[in-house]
Amino acid sequence: MKRGSRRQADYGRDVALIGGLRGWTALAVLLVATVVLPQLLSVTDNMKWVTFLNFTLLTIIAVLGLQIITGMAGQISLGHSAFLMTGGYIMAILATKLGFPFWIAAFLAVLATASVGVLVALPAIRLKGFYVAVVTLAFFTISQHIFQNLSIAGGIWGLSNVPGPSVGPLKIITDTSWYYFLLLLTAICIIASASLARSRIGRSFLAVRDNEVTASGLGINVPGAKLRAFFIGSLFAGIAGVFWTSYVTAVRIDQFSLWDSIWYLGMIIIGGLGSTAGAVLGVLFLQLVRQVLHEITASGVVPLSINFSAALTFAVYGLAIILFIAFRPHGLMAVWQKLKTSYKRWPFGE
Amino acid sequence: MSTSNIILHSERLELSFGGIKALDSMSVEVEKGQILSLIGPNGAGKTCFINCVTGYYRPREGQIVFDGTDILGMRPHRIARLGISRTFQNPNTYPTMTALDILLAARYMHCRAGMMECLAPFGRSRREELQSRRSIEEVITFTHIEELRKKPISMMSYGQRKQVEIARALVMQPRLVLLDEPMSGLDDVMKEMVCELILDMHRQGMTIVLVEHDIQTVMELSHKVAVLDHGQKVAEGTPAEISRDARVASAYLGRNEADGQQAACP
Amino acid sequence: MDPVITLIQLIISGALVGGIYGLIAMGFVVAYRNARVFNIAYGQLAVVGAFVAWTFVGSPAAPRLPVPFAVVATLAVAVLLGLVVEWLLFRRMIDRSQFATFVASLGLLGVLQGLVMSVWGTKTLAMAPVFPKGPLHLGGIVLAREYLWAFLVAVLLAFVITLFFRRTRLGLAMRAAYDNQAAARTLGVSVRLSSQVAWSISAVIAAAGGILIATVGGVSMALSELVLVVLAVVLIAGMDSVAGCIAGGLVLAVGQNLVSYYAGAYFTGIESVFSMVLILIVLLVRPSGMFGTKPIERV
Numbered sequence: 001m002k003r004g005s006r007r008q009a010d011y012g013r014d015v016a017l018i019g020g021l022r023g024w025t026a027l028a029v030l031l032v033a034t035v036v037l038p039q040l041l042s043v044t045d046n047m048k049w050v051t052f053l054n055f056t057l058l059t060i061i062a063v064l065g066l067q068i069i070t071g072m073a074g075q076i077s078l079g080h081s082a083f084l085m086t087g088g089y090i091m092a093i094l095a096t097k098l099g100f101p102f103w104i105a106a107f108l109a110v111l112a113t114a115s116v117g118v119l120v121a122l123p124a125i126r127l128k129g130f131y132v133a134v135v136t137l138a139f140f141t142i143s144q145h146i147f148q149n150l151s152i153a154g155g156i157w158g159l160s161n162v163p164g165p166s167v168g169p170l171k172i173i174t175d176t177s178w179y180y181f182l183l184l185l186t187a188i189c190i191i192a193s194a195s196l197a198r199s200r201i202g203r204s205f206l207a208v209r210d211n212e213v214t215a216s217g218l219g220i221n222v223p224g225a226k227l228r229a230f231f232i233g234s235l236f237a238g239i240a241g242v243f244w245t246s247y248v249t250a251v252r253i254d255q256f257s258l259w260d261s262i263w264y265l266g267m268i269i270i271g272g273l274g275s276t277a278g279a280v281l282g283v284l285f286l287q288l289v290r291q292v293l294h295e296i297t298a299s300g301v302v303p304l305s306i307n308f309s310a311a312l313t314f315a316v317y318g319l320a321i322i323l324f325i326a327f328r329p330h331g332l333m334a335v336w337q338k339l340k341t342s343y344k345r346w347p348f349g350e
Numbered sequence: 351m352s353t354s355n356i357i358l359h360s361e362r363l364e365l366s367f368g369g370i371k372a373l374d375s376m377s378v379e380v381e382k383g384q385i386l387s388l389i390g391p392n393g394a395g396k397t398c399f400i401n402c403v404t405g406y407y408r409p410r411e412g413q414i415v416f417d418g419t420d421i422l423g424m425r426p427h428r429i430a431r432l433g434i435s436r437t438f439q440n441p442n443t444y445p446t447m448t449a450l451d452i453l454l455a456a457r458y459m460h461c462r463a464g465m466m467e468c469l470a471p472f473g474r475s476r477r478e479e480l481q482s483r484r485s486i487e488e489v490i491t492f493t494h495i496e497e498l499r500k501k502p503i504s505m506m507s508y509g510q511r512k513q514v515e516i517a518r519a520l521v522m523q524p525r526l527v528l529l530d531e532p533m534s535g536l537d538d539v540m541k542e543m544v545c546e547l548i549l550d551m552h553r554q555g556m557t558i559v560l561v562e563h564d565i566q567t568v569m570e571l572s573h574k575v576a577v578l579d580h581g582q583k584v585a586e587g588t589p590a591e592i593s594r595d596a597r598v599a600s601a602y603l604g605r606n607e608a609d610g611q612q613a614a615c616p
Numbered sequence: 617m618d619p620v621i622t623l624i625q626l627i628i629s630g631a632l633v634g635g636i637y638g639l640i641a642m643g644f645v646v647a648y649r650n651a652r653v654f655n656i657a658y659g660q661l662a663v664v665g666a667f668v669a670w671t672f673v674g675s676p677a678a679p680r681l682p683v684p685f686a687v688v689a690t691l692a693v694a695v696l697l698g699l700v701v702e703w704l705l706f707r708r709m710i711d712r713s714q715f716a717t718f719v720a721s722l723g724l725l726g727v728l729q730g731l732v733m734s735v736w737g738t739k740t741l742a743m744a745p746v747f748p749k750g751p752l753h754l755g756g757i758v759l760a761r762e763y764l765w766a767f768l769v770a771v772l773l774a775f776v777i778t779l780f781f782r783r784t785r786l787g788l789a790m791r792a793a794y795d796n797q798a799a800a801r802t803l804g805v806s807v808r809l810s811s812q813v814a815w816s817i818s819a820v821i822a823a824a825g826g827i828l829i830a831t832v833g834g835v836s837m838a839l840s841e842l843v844l845v846v847l848a849v850v851l852i853a854g855m856d857s858v859a860g861c862i863a864g865g866l867v868l869a870v871g872q873n874l875v876s877y878y879a880g881a882y883f884t885g886i887e888s889v890f891s892m893v894l895i896l897i898v899l900l901v902r903p904s905g906m907f908g909t910k911p912i913e914r915v
Contacts, residue, residue, distance in 0.1 A: 011483040017471055076715070078656075123900050130654045130718065131899060134847050138892035141844060145885040192469040199468035199475040200482075203455040210444040217404060217438075218522065219430035219459030228465055262722055269719050274446070311733035318726020325719045326708055 017194050038179050050175040056287045057182040058244050059267075060280055064193045065236025066264045067279040072202060073229035074209030075124060079136030081260035082143045083234040087113040087241025088251040089147050092159040095246075097152055102165050106246070110238040116143075117234025118227050125223040128212075140258055148253050158252030162245050178247055185243065189236060193276045196232065205229050206274070259314075266321040272333030281332040289316060357382045357557050358526055363402055363412035365395075365581070372398040373409060374581040380526070380559060385552055387560045387568040390578035396561040397439060398581070400528045403559075404436050405429040416526065431459050435524035437515045439531050444503040449495060449514045450486070452503065456521040457482040486521055493517040493547060509540040516547060527551065528559045533567060545571060569593060621756045622877075629759060630873030631866050632767040636828045638865025639770040640842060641849035642777055643821030645861060648850075649794045650814035653706055653717045658822060659843030660728035661697070665823025666830040666839055667736045668693050670743045679744040687746070690827065691820050698819025702812050710807060732837065740836035747831055766828040773824060774862055777817065786813065841888075848891040852898050854905025864905075868894065 018027055041049040066080045090112050094105035120139045124132040147153045164172050165181065172181045196202040207215035208225045216222050245251045263286060271282025290313055296302055297309035328335060358380040365373040373395045380386045388396045401407040403414055405426040414422045421429050444452055461482060463475040470476075490496055495513050503511060512532055519527050529548070533541045541564070548571055551558060562568050568575060569589040577585040577592065585595050640662065647655045655661075669690040674680035681689065705724065709717050747765035751758050781787040790810040793800035801807055826839055845868065853864030871894065872887040879886050898905065 011480050011487075014483065076718070123896055127899060127903055129714065131851075131903065133654075133718075134851060134895060135899060137844070137847065138895045141888050141892045145883070145889045148885065149883050191471055195471040195475065196468050198479060200458050200461040200463055200478065201465055201468040203451065204458050206447055206451060207455040207458075210447050213406070214438060214443050215455075216426035217430055217436055218456050218518075219427050220455075221425075221427045232465065232469070262725065265719070265722060266726075307737060308734050311730040313730070314726045314733065315730025318723040318728075318730060320723070321726065322705060322720055322723030325716055325723065326705070329712075329716060 017191065017198075034183055035180075038176050042176065047175045050179050052287070052291055054175060054178050054182055054247060056283060057179075057186045058240050058247065059264075059287060060186050060283045061189045061243075062237050062240035063264050063267050063271075063279045063283050064189050064276065065233040065240070067233075067268050067274070067276065068193065068196065068205070068236065069229050069233035070265065071268050071274040071279070072197065072209060073205040073226060073233075075121075075226055075229060076130065076133040076265075077136040077233070078133050078258070078261050078265070079120065079138075079140035079143075080233075080237055080264050081256040081258065082136075082140040083113055083117060083237030084241035084244060084260075085147065085251075085253075085256040086116050086143060086234075087238035088245035088256065089153050089159075091242040091245050092162045092251040093152055095163055096159055096161055102163050102246075106165070106242045109242045110235060113238025113241065114231050114235040117230040117237070120234075121227050121230035124230070125226045137258075140261060144253055156253065158250060158255070160250040162249050162251065164246050164249070165243075182243065182247075185239070189239065190276060190280065193236070193279070197274075197276060201225075201228060209274075263317055266317060268331075269321060269329075270324045270331055272331030275331075275333050278331050278333040281336075285332060286317060286320065289320065355381050357417055358403065358559070359413075359415045360399075360403065361413045361415075363399070363409045363414070365398055365402060365407055365409045371581050372407075373402065376412070376578075376581065376583060378576055378583065378586075380557055381574075382557055383552070383555055384573045385548070385558045385560060385571055387562060387572040387575045388578055389562065389565065389568055389575060390584075393580075394578040395581040396578055397530055399578070400436060400530050400559070400561060403429075403528060404434060430522065433523075433525040434528065435519040435522040435526075436528040437512075437519050437530055437532055439534070446502070446504070448500050448502050449498045449506075449517070450500060452514065452518055453486045453489065453521050454479075454482055456518045457486065460485075460523065485523075489517050489520045492550065493520065494543070509536050512536065512540075512544065516544070520551070524556065526557045526559070528561075530561050531563065532560070533562060533564055541567065618756065623874075625757045625759070626873045626877050627870050628757060629763060630870035632759070632763040632869075633832075633873070634866035634869030635767040635770045635774075635862065636825060636865070637845055637849050637869050638862035639774045639821060639828070640825030641846045641853065641861040641865060642774055643818045643825065644846045644850055645853075645855070646777070646814050646821065647818040648855060650790045651702070651706060651811045651818070652714060653721055654714060655721045655724075655818070656718065656843060657721045657725035657728055658818070658846055659840040660725055660732070661694070661819050661822035662826030662829070662842050663732055663837060663839045664697060664728060664826075665690060665694050665819075666743075666826035666835045667732055667741075668823070669746075669827045669830065670736075670741050670835045673744045673746065676742055676744045683744075683746050687827065690823055694819045694823035695816045697823075698815040698817075699812060701819070702815035706815065707808065707811065710811065729837075729840070736835075738837055740834045740838070742834050743830055745831070746827065760832075762831050766831055770825070770828055771862070773821070777821070778859055780817075786810075790814065844888065845891065848895050851895050851905055860905065 018024060038050045038053065041053075062080065062084055065083070066077060069075050069077050069080070087109050091105055091109035094100040094108055095102060100108070120136060124135045127135065148156055153159065164178075166172060167181070170177070172178055204215070204218075204220045204225045205228075207218055207220055208222055208229075212222050215225070241256070244255070248255070267282035267286050268279055269282070270285055271280065272278025293309065293313055293316060297312070324331060356379050358378075360379075361377045363373045363376040365371070376395065376399060378386070378388075378399070388399060390396055398407060402409050403416075403421075405421070405424050405428070408423055412422065413420065416429075416432055416434060419432060421432065421434075447455070461478040463473075463478055467473055468475045490499065493513055493516060495510070495517055498506065498510055498514060501510075503514060506514065516529070516532060519529070532548070533544050536544065545567060548558060548560065560568065560572065569592075572589055575587065575589055575592045576583055577595075585592060587595070643661075644655060644658045647653050647658065669686060672681050672686035672689050673683060680686070701724065705720055706717060709720055745762070747762040750761045752761050752764060781791055786809075789800065789803075789805040790813065792803070793805050793807065793810050825842070829839060829842065848868050849861055849864040852867055853860035868891055872890055875890045876887040883889070
């Protein structure tokens with residue numbers, strides 16, 4: 001009762017994305033760190049690490065989208081990289097073949113991807129569980145073959161010379177300028193995703209994930225919620241796909257593979273299902289693992305063939321997913337929470 | 351009984367599963383502000399009736415009118431938006447959400463923020479969120495679940511889940527609440543609490559349909575009792591009339607118990 | 617060539633492959649029904665089986681073991697693999713949600729992929745003939761002998777597996793456990809045993825299917841795409857129908873054969889698109905599949 005009345009004073013704190021002095025401090029530190037990071041990295045070495053960071057940021061945007069579809073709304077999607085592919089291809093076609101200006105092409109491509117997401121969801125909304133996974137898998141296969149056969153999409157060679165964005169007079173060309181651009185974009189996406197989680201639409205996703213029957217009893221249109229989840233999720237994927245294509249200035253079929261879809265799922269499992277921060281953590285974790293493995297094989301300390309190095313990545317990723325789902329099913333987020341509680345309660349243990 | 355006072359009216363509902371009649375010519379009327387109880391043995395069709403009213407089952411024939419609107423064949427979420435909410439018999443239904451999560455989710459139909467607005471950390475979505483939180487706190491106090499706010503529902507006791515389930519129904523600010531065995535499996539203290547809660551709801555002007563096995567509680571709480579058996583309504587009346595009804599008494603109440611039972615409260 | 621003869625030949629050769637597809641799909645269904653795992657790594661089990669068989673049988677230029685020994689050895693390895701996977705991974709997840717076991721199978725997919733790539737590489741390997749090769753003339757129709765053999769073996773195996781689930785004590789007990797795991801447990805059906813048996817059978821079928829397909833098309837990572845075929849077959853057949861798998865396999869393979877012959881020139885990979893479109897149609901029209909039973913949903 002007493003606790004209750006004190007709480008009533010200000011619910012804003014519960015709603016806020018960042019809470020308290022500690023939250024703001026952490027954010028400030030993070031912000032400074034992310035801004036300074038490429039400067040530090042460029043001192044040591046070539047741009048390899050900045051490139052790595054850029055792909056990581058793009059992956060974060062993509063995985064945030066999957067987190068909405070699978071983590072929040074509970075619809076298992078094996079076709080997420082096909083959304084990136086769709087966004088990327090439409091962007092490339094609009095910008096290179098049809099001569100659209102960059103931002104208009106990007107906007108249309110993202111919107112088209114989100115619409116495709118709704119289209120994919122249409123057969124999926126009547127179905128449950130693995131059937132949705134199979135529908136999305138089917139979507140992946142179909143879209144891959146369509147783009148491969150489409151002459152305007154350049155066949156198996158794909159399209160190249162995809163332009164980069166420019167913000168006002170600023171042209172984004174160098175890796176470092178891409179980094180700052182993508183950092184901003186990722187931050188916006190993270191804020192959007194976190195806001196969604198504490199909004200009526202986001203909660204309707206959670207309700208549908210937990211129990212479709214009772215969710216409809218809350219006045220939630222369950223098929224509608226699934227469509228929305230696919231719309232927003234593929235919107236994020238579309239953004240990632242568009243800028244991915246624009247960053248590497250080309251698009252090809254094998255740029256977005258089924259394995260990527262699988263690793264995206266792995267990332268949200270490892271990070272923590274349903275949480276925005278979890279999606280970010282999951283991406284960072286697997287990206288770092290990949291890079292470390294790459295460094296080990298590239299450095300030649302351990303004599304391994306290129307082939308074996310690729311195989312190692314598969315095995316380690318798979319193993320990481322298995323270990324997390326078996327022993328830490330709530331992912332890194334839960335580990336983090338646990339650490340935080342035990343830190344607060346020290347020295348009293350759990 | 352004037353017609354305008356009837357909030358829910360179901361007529362000659364027919365529902366069957368593969369040849370087994372679950373509801374057989376079921377007609378029930380609920381007056382505004384009343385507490386109507388449905389009793390009867392297991393499989394009598396009580397929960398089936400609730401499922402029909404809330405749109406989960408679609409009766410083969412019949413009519414269900416809620417406040418002048420024909421709701422037969424409407425999908426559950428449409429019916430919920432009209433102001434009918436229900437609780438489920440087994441509230442073991444949210445594997446990941448906390449009480450606060452589910453209560454906020456239950457505010458869904460009272461908020462208007464669109465999909466794109468929900469992606470912004472400011473504006474209508476946030477205003478509504480604060481508004482929702484305020485009205486939820488009222489329900490939390492009303493249903494005495496202050497301690498359960500941030501507890502995952504999967505980690506609650508059976509009784510606590512039932513409390514949250516009722517709170518969830520109330521957050522939707524319904525005009526008609528259908529309570530499906532809200533007291534089954536509870537101890538006496540909790541039962542007493544739920545009884546009080548139902549009476550509070552009644553005082554606030556809600557219409558309540560109660561499905562319950564505990565005859566004594568039913569007799570104490572309700573204005574009207576309908577007895578179901580094999581999908582048919584076999585008797586209907588005030589608690590006093592029902593307890594006098596010889597058929598009902600022998601079948602469900604046991605002769606001795608039925609003697610002298612009066613509607614003690616409210 | 618006479619178009620009618622071509623059509624008949626396409627249908628028959630498609631049906632022969634369809635029998636093998638059906639068999640392979642049965643292994644997936646066994647794991648799904650009896651070990652309750654939607655095993656997305658199932659195609660990889662077939663890949664491993666095919667590569668192990670290649671190791672034992674040898675390439676056409678350098679055959680190693682006699683074929684019967686090699687096949688028996690491969691199947692033994694498959695049983696071992698199934699048991700190891702069950703023991704290391706899925707036994708620990710027996711009480712977990714189907715989503716969790718599905719995710720675990722995604723992990724398994726990665727691990728097996730890595731294993732195959734590091735041991736055998738990514739090239740397509742030709743295998744020494746397992747079945748007698750050569751054309752077989754029936755009227756005007758020409759069939760490949762090895763297809764016919766592979767088909768016969770597949771149907772025989774499918775029959776044996778159906779018998780196991782219909783006639784043996786253990787098989788019946790496992791079917792009972794599928795209907796109600798808790799009830800079966802109280803009746804003394806060991807969940808662990810049935811999970812072990814299910815995984816062994818599933819892995820053996822996968823390996824056998826992998827070998828059969830490999831005798832026709834060579835051994836490569838591309839076999840992992842079998843999982844797409846398997847999903848198409850089980851969805852056409854209905855997720856809970858073991859016998860329906862053969863019929864589903866026939867429908868799919870004949871359809872693929874026809875589509876790729878008549879439209880393959882205009883659209884590469886049309887047969888994969890065909891199977892996926894077929895999945896979507898079946899899911900939209902009859903989500904429980906052609907032979908599956910639809911459970912009554914209770915609120």
